[in-house]
Amino acid sequence: MRAKLLISYDIRPETVEEYRRFLLGEFLPAVQELGLAISEIWHTAYGDYPLRMTGFVAKDEETLWAILHSPEWERLETTLRAYVVGYQRKVIPYRGGFQM
Secondary structure: OOEEEEEEEEEOHHHHHHHHHHHHHHHHHHHHHHOOEEEEEEEOOOOOOOOEEEEEEEOOHHHHHHHHOOHHHHHHHHHHHHHEEEEEEEEEEOOOOOOO
16 A cells, blocks of 8 residues: 655745755655655645645555665755754555645
């Protein structure tokens, strides 16, 4: 059964430009190369919630955990965390549509 990775965070105001360059130029292409498909990217416009939530789908939970334990994912996640605060990640069964 497919599995979903949800990551959520707030972008540090002082790193917005560097974050965008990293996300678009490196993070998203590398994550896709690792075998994750982007399922959604949400931006919170109002309320006390993380500013961004992004969903990625893997073919199964075993594959997802293998990706999350890979040196490349660890490098990408470490770099992303330098640009954000309140970073959280969660692995859940894939159901399609909006999931939290």
